[in-house]
Amino acid sequence: MKIKLIPIIGLEVHVELKTNSKMFCGCKNDPFGASKPNIYTCPVCLGLPGALPVPNKKAIELTVKLGLGLGCEINRESRFDRKHYFYPDLPKGYQISQYEKPFASGGELKFRIQNSEFRIIRVRRVHLEEDTGKLLHRKIDGEEVSLIDFNRSGVPLAEIVTEPDIRSAQEAKETAKKIYQIVRALGVSDADMEKGSMRLEANISLSEIKEKGKRKKEKGELPDYKVEIKNINSFRFMERAINAEIERQEKILESGKKVQQQTFGWDTEKQELKPQRVKEEAADYRYFPEPDIPPIVLSDDWILKIKDQISKLPEEIYEGLIRTGIAAAAAKVIVGDRELAEKINGIIREIKEIGDIRDIGNWALHHQEMIKEKPVDELISLFKQGREGLVSDSGQLKRWVKEVVEDNVQAVNDYRKGKEAALMFLVGQAQRLAKGKADVSLVKDMLSSKLSSDL
Amino acid sequence: MGFKISPQEIQHVAQLANLQISDKELKLYTKQIQDILGYVEQLDKVKVEGVEPTYQTLDGTTNVWREDEVKESLSQEEAVGQAEKTMDGYFITDSVFGKGKSTIRQLTEYKKVQESTKREIDGLNVVLTEVDVKGNIGLKDLFLTKGIRSTAGSNVLREYTPQYSSSVIKLLEKAGFATKYKLNCDAWAHGSSGENSDFGPVKNPWNLEFTPGGSSSGSAAAVAAGLVDFATGTDTGGSIRLPASFCGVVGLKPTYGAVSRYGIVAMASSLDSPGIIGRTVEEVEKVFGVMVGEDRRDATSKREGKRGIRRIRRTEEIKIGIPEEFFAEGLDSSVKKAVNGAIEELSKAGLEIKRLSLPHLKYALAVYYLIATTETASNLGRYDGIRYGQDRSFFGAEAKRRIMLGTFASSAGYSAKFFEKAARVRTLIIKDFNDAFKDVDVLIGPVSPTPPFKLGEKANDPLQMYLSDILTVPVNLAGLPGLALPCGFTKNNLPIGMQLIGPRWSENLLFDIGEKYQGLTNWHKERPRV
Numbered sequence: 001m002k003i004k005l006i007p008i009i010g011l012e013v014h015v016e017l018k019t020n021s022k023m024f025c026g027c028k029n030d031p032f033g034a035s036k037p038n039i040y041t042c043p044v045c046l047g048l049p050g051a052l053p054v055p056n057k058k059a060i061e062l063t064v065k066l067g068l069g070l071g072c073e074i075n076r077e078s079r080f081d082r083k084h085y086f087y088p089d090l091p092k093g094y095q096i097s098q099y100e101k102p103f104a105s106g107g108e109l110k111f112r113i114q115n116s117e118f119r120i121i122r123v124r125r126v127h128l129e130e131d132t133g134k135l136l137h138r139k140i141d142g143e144e145v146s147l148i149d150f151n152r153s154g155v156p157l158a159e160i161v162t163e164p165d166i167r168s169a170q171e172a173k174e175t176a177k178k179i180y181q182i183v184r185a186l187g188v189s190d191a192d193m194e195k196g197s198m199r200l201e202a203n204i205s206l207s208e209i210k211e212k213g214k215r216k217k218e219k220g221e222l223p224d225y226k227v228e229i230k231n232i233n234s235f236r237f238m239e240r241a242i243n244a245e246i247e248r249q250e251k252i253l254e255s256g257k258k259v260q261q262q263t264f265g266w267d268t269e270k271q272e273l274k275p276q277r278v279k280e281e282a283a284d285y286r287y288f289p290e291p292d293i294p295p296i297v298l299s300d301d302w303i304l305k306i307k308d309q310i311s312k313l314p315e316e317i318y319e320g321l322i323r324t325g326i327a328a329a330a331a332k333v334i335v336g337d338r339e340l341a342e343k344i345n346g347i348i349r350e351i352k353e354i355g356d357i358r359d360i361g362n363w364a365l366h367h368q369e370m371i372k373e374k375p376v377d378e379l380i381s382l383f384k385q386g387r388e389g390l391v392s393d394s395g396q397l398k399r400w401v402k403e404v405v406e407d408n409v410q411a412v413n414d415y416r417k418g419k420e421a422a423l424m425f426l427v428g429q430a431q432r433l434a435k436g437k438a439d440v441s442l443v444k445d446m447l448s449s450k451l452s453s454d455l
Numbered sequence: 456m457g458f459k460i461s462p463q464e465i466q467h468v469a470q471l472a473n474l475q476i477s478d479k480e481l482k483l484y485t486k487q488i489q490d491i492l493g494y495v496e497q498l499d500k501v502k503v504e505g506v507e508p509t510y511q512t513l514d515g516t517t518n519v520w521r522e523d524e525v526k527e528s529l530s531q532e533e534a535v536g537q538a539e540k541t542m543d544g545y546f547i548t549d550s551v552f553g554k555g556k557s558t559i560r561q562l563t564e565y566k567k568v569q570e571s572t573k574r575e576i577d578g579l580n581v582v583l584t585e586v587d588v589k590g591n592i593g594l595k596d597l598f599l600t601k602g603i604r605s606t607a608g609s610n611v612l613r614e615y616t617p618q619y620s621s622s623v624i625k626l627l628e629k630a631g632f633a634t635k636y637k638l639n640c641d642a643w644a645h646g647s648s649g650e651n652s653d654f655g656p657v658k659n660p661w662n663l664e665f666t667p668g669g670s671s672s673g674s675a676a677a678v679a680a681g682l683v684d685f686a687t688g689t690d691t692g693g694s695i696r697l698p699a700s701f702c703g704v705v706g707l708k709p710t711y712g713a714v715s716r717y718g719i720v721a722m723a724s725s726l727d728s729p730g731i732i733g734r735t736v737e738e739v740e741k742v743f744g745v746m747v748g749e750d751r752r753d754a755t756s757k758r759e760g761k762r763g764i765r766r767i768r769r770t771e772e773i774k775i776g777i778p779e780e781f782f783a784e785g786l787d788s789s790v791k792k793a794v795n796g797a798i799e800e801l802s803k804a805g806l807e808i809k810r811l812s813l814p815h816l817k818y819a820l821a822v823y824y825l826i827a828t829t830e831t832a833s834n835l836g837r838y839d840g841i842r843y844g845q846d847r848s849f850f851g852a853e854a855k856r857r858i859m860l861g862t863f864a865s866s867a868g869y870s871a872k873f874f875e876k877a878a879r880v881r882t883l884i885i886k887d888f889n890d891a892f893k894d895v896d897v898l899i900g901p902v903s904p905t906p907p908f909k910l911g912e913k914a915n916d917p918l919q920m921y922l923s924d925i926l927t928v929p930v931n932l933a934g935l936p937g938l939a940l941p942c943g944f945t946k947n948n949l950p951i952g953m954q955l956i957g958p959r960w961s962e963n964l965l966f967d968i969g970e971k972y973q974g975l976t977n978w979h980k981e982r983p984r985v
Contacts, residue, residue, distance in 0.1 A: 019523050026526025037544045038534045042526075043619050043718075046534060047837040049607065050599050050621060050718040054754045058523035082833055086473040088548045093473070093836020137550060140542070144550035147542065148841065150534070284471055286865040288874060289510040291725035291830060293754050297517040 005206040005253060007246050008222055009166035010124075013179050015158050015189040016131060016197040017062045023130045023156035024053030024096065030151075031134070032195050037149035045130075045154035047091030052292050055080070059128060059156035060103065060296065062188040064306045066158055067104020067126040069186045070179070074303050078103050080128075080290040085283075088148055089133040097159075099287040102127035103296075109162070110319060111178050113170060118323065121175050122163040131155040158188070164203065164222060169242035173235045176200055180235075181315050193233045200232040202242055205259070206249045228263045230276060241266040244273055317341050321361070324348055330361030339372045340364065346376040347383065366393055370442070382439065391437045394446075397430075400438060401446045404429045415451055423447060458492040460485060465859065472832060472862040473839070474847055474855055488860055490918050495821040495873065501880050508878030509885060511725050511755065512711050512934025514959065519754040533618045537843035548841050574636075579658050579680060581673040582636045583608075590635030592742075593677045593686035597644055597720040598624055598729075600634065607720040608670075609642035610653040610849040611838050621718025622750045623687065623729055630745040635683050638673030642851050643835065644694055644722040646670045647923040650914055651853040658910070659701060660983040661949055665907040668701030668923075670694040674732045675702035679983055685733045685742050691722045692823050693902070693927025695730045696939035700902035700952025703941045703981060705739045705969070706732045710959045711934030712757040714743075715750030723830035724755075726823075726931040735979055736940060736969035743962065759960045771805040773968060774895040780816040781900030781926055793943030793951040794901045800975055801899075801968070809895050813887040816929050818880050823928035824921060825877035828861030856917060885933045888958075896964060898956040901926055906945045930956055938965040941978040950981075 022029050025044035034040055043051035064074055081099040107123030133150040160179055166172045180198065183191045191198035205223035227245060232238045241264075249259050263276040321331040321344070334341050344364055351360070363383055364371060371379055391397065404426050405412055411429075415422035423444070430443045465485045469476045476484065528534075531544045540547040574582045583596050584604050599605045599617040606612045624634070641651035649657040649672025657672035659665040660680040667676040671688030675698030678686050688695040690708035699706025707730045714729045721727060731746065733739040749758040777798065782791060802808050835858055840846030850858070864873035891898060903923055913920040930937040935956055942953040955965045973979050 021523050021525045026521070026524060027528045028525045036531060038546070039531050039544075040528050041534045042528050046529070046842055048618065048843065049605070049612070049615070049720045049837070050597075050617075050716075052717050052753050052755075054752065055520045056523050057520040060520065084471075084833060084836060086836065086839070088546075088551060088839070088841055091837060091842065093839065094833055135551060136545070137552065140547075144552065146548050146551050147545035148548060149545055284867045286471070286829075286833075286862065286867070286870070288829060288833070288865055288870075291511055291723075291755075294511065294513050294516045294519045296520075 004209045005250055006209050007167055007169075007242075008164045008205050008207050009168075009172050009242065010164035010203045011160075011162045011166065011172060011175055011179075012201040012203070013160040013176060014199045014201075015066075015160070015183050015191050017059050017156040017158055018187070018189050019056055019058045019062070019156055021056060022154040023056050023059055023128070024154055027154065029155050031155060032197075034151045037147075037151060040151045041153065045091070046150055047093075053096060053290075055293060055296075056156060061306055062156075063103045063126060063128040063158050064298070064303065065186055065310060066160070066183065066188050067107065068303075068307055068310055069182045070104070070107040070109065070123045070126060070160065072104035072107030072123055072126055074104050074298060075101060076299075077101060077295060077297050079295040080293045081287045082290050083129075083285045083287055085285060087132070088146060089135050089153070091133065091150060091153055095129055095132070096290055096293075097129035098127035109175060109178050111174055112319075112322070113174055119171060119174075121165045121171075124161045124163050126158060126160050129157050129159060131157045169239045169246065172202055172242050173239040176235055176238060178315070185315065186310065196233065200238050202229045202232065202238060202245075203227070204229065204242060204245050204249070206246065206253055225259050225261045227259065227261065229266060229273065230263060231265045233268065237266055237268060237271075240271065241273060248273070317345070320345070326361035330365050333368075334361070334364055337368070337372075340368055343371050343376060343379065347379055350376065350380055370394060382442070385439055391434055391439060394442070397438060397442055397446055400430045400433045401443060401450060403433060404447070405450060412451060423451075458489065458496050460489045460492060460863075464863070468859050468863045468866065471866060472858045473836070474850070474858060476855065480852075480855070484856060484859055487856060487917050488863065491824065491860060491921070492863075492873075494918055495825055495877075498818060498821050498876050498880055501815070501818060501876075501883065503876065503879035503883070506879045506882050508875055509881040510878055512885070512959070513755060513757070514759075516755075516757065521751065529618055535842075537615060537618070538841065546841055576682060577660070577680060578663060579660055579676050580655050581639050581657050581677045581680070581682065583639050583654060583673070584637035586634045586637060588635065590633035591684045592627060592632045592634055593636045593638045593674060593683035594624070594634055595640050595671050595674050595686065595688050596637045597640060597689055598687055599718045599720070600624060600637065603634075603637065605637065605720075606654070607643055608640045608652040608654065609851065609854065610845060611840075611847075612720075612844045613653070615844050617718075619718060622715040622752060623746050624718070626745055626748070627742075632685075632742075632745070636677065638677055638686055640673055641670035641694075641853070643720065643831070643854050644670040644689055644691055645831070645853045645857055647693070647697055647920055648908070648910070648913065649673070649676075649698070650910065651851060653851050656910055659907055659949075661703065661907070662947070664909055665949060666701065666910050668698035668903070668907065671698050671706075671732065675699050675704055675706065678702070678704045678732050678734060681982065685731055685738065687746075688730055688732050689719060689722065690728045690730050690927075690931065690937075691726045692827060692931050693924045695728075695732060696902045696927050696937055696952070696954055697923065699732050699939040700941070700954075701907040701950060703944075703950030703952070703978070703983070704732055704734055705736050705941070705979065706730065706939040707739050707743055707962070707965075708930060708937040708939075709743065709747065709962060710759075710936045711931070712755050713759075713936070713960070713962070714746045715748070715753040715756045717750055717752040717756075721834040723827040724834060725830060726827055728931065736938070736966055736973050739938075740966045740970075747962075773897065773964070774807045774809055775801060775968075776809050776811045776891055776895030776898045778811055778813045778816065778891070778898055778900060780813055781898075783817075785904055786901065787905045789906055789943075789945045790901045790904065790951050794899070794953045797942040797953050797972065797976075798899060801972060804971060804975060806968070811891055811894060813884075813891060813929070815880065815883040815887050819884055819929040819932055820921065820925045822877040822880045822884065823924070823932060824860070825864045825873050826881065826932070828857045829865040829874045830861070832858045832861030832865070853917070881932050884929055888929075888933045888935065892958045896957065897961070897968060900954060900956070902939045902952040902954045903927070906951055907949045927954070930954075935959055936962050936965055938962075938969050940969055940972065941981070942976070943978060944981070
C-alpha cells in the first residue's frame with residue numbers, strides 16, 4: 001500500500017480593531033502614530049497594582065460585526081477569561097481573552113482558486129482580546145537587553161481561528177486573503193500587515209492518506225502534533241513558509257521519524273523558518289473566567305442592529321453570482337453597481353432553471369438601467385419574454401420608437417392632445433417594424449416617456 | 456483522602472508561576488501544599504451534577520462597558536518613573552533572547568518622591584507611613600495613595616509610590632477625611648494574624664504577645680489603640696471582621712460590589728470587599744455612607760449600595776437565624792458563651808430567634824482556599840519588577856505558598872478537580888444562604904472559632920492558620936455583607952467578636968441591629984490600656 005501525505009493546515013489571524021480608545025481603558029489606540037514610547041499608558045494597560053478593566057463597547061460591536069461577516073453565529077452569552085503566561089510585554093502576567101464563550105463561532109469561508117471547485121474553510125471562532133506591548137532588542141554597553149513600549153498594550157485585538165480544513169499553502173494564502181478582504185470591507189481594522197495590525201499564524205501537520213484503488217480515504221482523526229508558524233506579515237511569505245514547513249515535515253516523516261511539536265517564526269530577511277525562543281515549557285494557560293468583568297449577554301435586537309450596519313460584502317455577492325453560473329465578466333459589472341446587484345440577486349432567487357440563470361448575466365449587461373428601475377416580478381416576466389425571442393434590447397427598441405415617432409406626426413399630435421388610443425396605434429407601428437418581435441411593454445414605456453419629454 | 460503531590464510537580468508549578476524556589480522551599484511547600492490539598496479533597500464528597508459554577512456574585516449584572524472615548528493617559532515620566540531600569544522612555548529588561556541578568560540600572564534619572572518613614576507607636580508596629588499627623592483616618596497599605604508609598608505589606612512594593620489614588624480615597628477626601636497613617640497588614644492581605652507582613656507583625660493592643668488578627672491587622676489595632684478614628688480595610692475571607700473581633704472594634708465587610716475596588720491592591724477579585732473599621736456601629740455606618748457607590752472604573756461595583764434595604768422596620772419584627780454550623784465542635788467555650796450571651800440579649804430585646812442549618816457551610820473553607828488562591832496567583836502575576844517594585848524573588852513565604860497552591864489548583868489536569876469543583880460547591884453555599892434568608896432576616900454567629908491566639912502559635916502550620924477563617928469565608932463566597940462587633944472578653948481580657956450576616960445589600964439592617972445591640976451593652980466602650 002502506498003502512503004501519501006496530505007497537509008492539514010489551520011490559520012489564526014489577529015487583527016487590531018479600529019477604535020479610538022484601548023480595549024479596557026481610555027488610552028488612545030494609536031500605537032503606530034505615537035511619537036514616543038509609553039505615552040499612551042495608564043494604570044490599567046500598564047498593569048499597575050489595583051487597576052481594573054472596563055470593556056470598550058465599540059470593540060465588542062466590531063468583533064460581532066467581524067463574526068457576522070465571517071458567517072458565524074453570534075453567541076448570546078459571552079465572557080472574558082484570563083490567559084496566563086509570563087513575558088515582559090504582557091504587563092499583568094495574563095492576557096484578557098476569551099476561551100469558552102467567544103463572541104462568535106461556527107462560520108465559513110467559501111472561495112475558489114482560479115477555476116477549481118469551491119472550497120469551504122470553516123471558521124471555528126472569532127474572539128476578542130487585548131494586544132501586548134512591543135519589545136525592541138538592543139545592545140547597550142555590550143549587554144543584550146529588551147526595551148519595552150506599552151503604547152500597544154491593551155489595544156483591542158480580534159482573533160479569527162479557522163478549522164484545519166486547509167490542504168495547501170496556496171489555499172492558506174487564499175484563505176488569509178479572503179479574511180483580509182472581509183476585514184477591510186467591514187471596516188473593522190486597517191489590517192496593515194507591515195505595521196502588524198494584521199498578523200498571520202499557521203498550524204501545520206501532515207496526515208497520511210492510503211490509496212485504495214481510486215478512492216482516497218483520509219484517516220478520520222487529525223495528526224497528533226502540529227507545528228506553529230508565528231509572526232508572518234505577508235500572504236506571499238505565508239505561502240513560502242508553509243511550503244518550507246511541509247517540505248521539512250515530509251522529509252522527517254519519510255525517513256520514518258516523528259515530527260516534534262514546535263513553534264517557528266518566519267525570518268523575512270533570510271526567507272527561512274527559525275525556531276522561536278519562547279520559553280513556554282508546556283503551554284498551560286490556566287484559563288479561568290475574568291472576575292473583574294461581568295458577562296456579556298447580547299440580545300437578538302442588539303445583534304440585528306450590527307447586522308444592519310453590514311452591507312453585503314462585494315466579494316460575497318461576486319462569489320454568489322459565479323456560483324450560480326454567471327460569467328465572470330458580467331458578474332464583475334453587476335457587483336460594481338449595488339442597486340443592480342440587489343435586483344439581479346432578487347431575480348436569481350425566483351428563477352429555478354439553471355439554464356435561465358446563466359443567461360441573466362448577459363441580459364443584465366444589456367438592460368442595466370431598466371433593471372434598476374423596474375420591480376423584480378416585472379423583470380422576471382420581461383426576462384422570460386426575452387428568452388422566448390422577444391427583442392428587449394433597449395438600443396434596438398429606441399431606434400424603432402424614434403422611427404415610428406418621426407413617421408407618424410398625426411398620431412403623435414393626437415396623443416399629445418389627449419387621445420390615449422393613439423399610443424396603441426404607435427405601438428402597433430413599432431411592432432410592425434420589429435416584425436412582431438418587440439417587447440410590447442418596453443416599447444409602450446419608451447413611447448410614452450419620449451412623447452411626454454419631447455413636449 | 457491522601458492526595459499525593461510530588462516535588463517535581465511543585466517544581467513545575469513554581470515554573471508556571473514564574474517563581475524561583477530553593478531545594479529547602481521545595482521540600483517545605485511540597486509537604487504544606489499536600490496537607491492543604493488533603494484537606495480540600497473533602498470536596499470530592501459533594502455531588503455537583505447539574506450545578507453551575509459561580510465565578511462572580513453580581514446579582515446577574517451583565518454588559519458593563521464604556522463608550523469608546525479617549526481619556527487622558529499618564530505622562531511618560533509617570534509611566535516609567537517607578538521602574539528601576541529605563542532608557543529614553545522605554546522600560547528595560549533582560550534580553551528575552553539572552554541568558555543571564557543584565558547589570559544595567561536606571562539610565563534616566565527621575566525625581567524620587569520623598570519617602571515617608573515608618574513610625575513606631577506604643578510598640579504596636581501598626582504605622583508603615585505617616586502621612587499627615589492632623590489626619591483622622593488610617594488606610595490599610597493596600598489602598599493606593601498617589602505620591603505616597605503604598606506597600607501592600609510586601610517587600611515587593613517597599614519603594615513603590617503610586618501614580619494614582621484608589622477611588623475610595625478620593626471619595627473620603629472629598630467628604631473631608633484626611634489620611635493620617637498608611638497601616639501595616641499581612642502582605643497582599645494573606646493572613647489571619649498579621650504575621651505575614653514583610654515589615655514585622657502587628658501586636659494586639661490588648662496584649663502585645665497576641666496577634667491582632669489579619670489581614671487588616673494595623674487597621675484594627677490602630678482603631679482599638681485610638682491612633683485613628685477609622686481605618687479602611689479589605690475583607691477577602693474575613694480580613695476586616697477577624698482583626699476587628701480580635702481587637703474589640705467594629706468592622707464592616709460590605710456587600711461585594713458596594714465599594715469600588717479600583718486602586719486597591721487585589722487579592723482575590725471575586726471576593727475582595729473594601730470596608731471600614733471603627734469603634735461603634737454608628738461611626739462605621741457614617742463612613743460607609745461615604746465609601747459606598749458605583750464606580751465606572753470598577754465594572755463589578757453597583758449602585759444598589761446607596762439605596763440598601765430601607766431601615767423602616769422596628770427591630771422587634773426582625774427574625775435572627777442561628778446556623779448550627781457556626782456553633783459546631785471546635786468552637787472555643789469562651790467564644791460560645793459570649794456569642795450566646797449576645798443572642799440572649801437580642802432575644803430579650805424582642806427579636807425573634809430561630810435555629811437553622813446551612814448544610815454546605817462545612818465545605819466553605821476548602822472552596823475558599825481554592826478560589827482565593829487561584830485568583831491570587833493570577834493577580835500577583837503582574838509583579839515582575841519591570842515597571843515598578845522589586846522582582847518576584849521578593850515575595851514572602853506565604854505569598855509564594857498561595858501563588859503555588861492557586862497555580863496548581865487551576866493548572867491543566869487539576870482545574871476540574873479543584874478550581875472548577877470549588878466554583879460549583881460555591882453555588883451550593885450561596886443557595887444555602889438564600890434558603891436561610893427566606894426564613895430569617897439576618898444570621899448571627901462568632902467571627903472566629905477561637906479568641907486571639909499568641910504570636911507565633913500557628914506560624915508554622917498554614918492549615919491551622921487557615922482554619923481561623925472557617926466562619927468568615929462563607930460570607931465572601933456568597934458576596935454578602937457582614938458586620939463584626941465586640942460581644943465579650945475572655946478571662947484573660949482579650950476581646951471576643953460576633954458577626955451579623957445579611958442578604959446582599961442589607962447593610963442598613965445590620966447597622967440597625969448592631970446599633971440596637973450597642974445601645975444595650977457596653978463591650979464596645981472598653982479600651983485597651985496601651
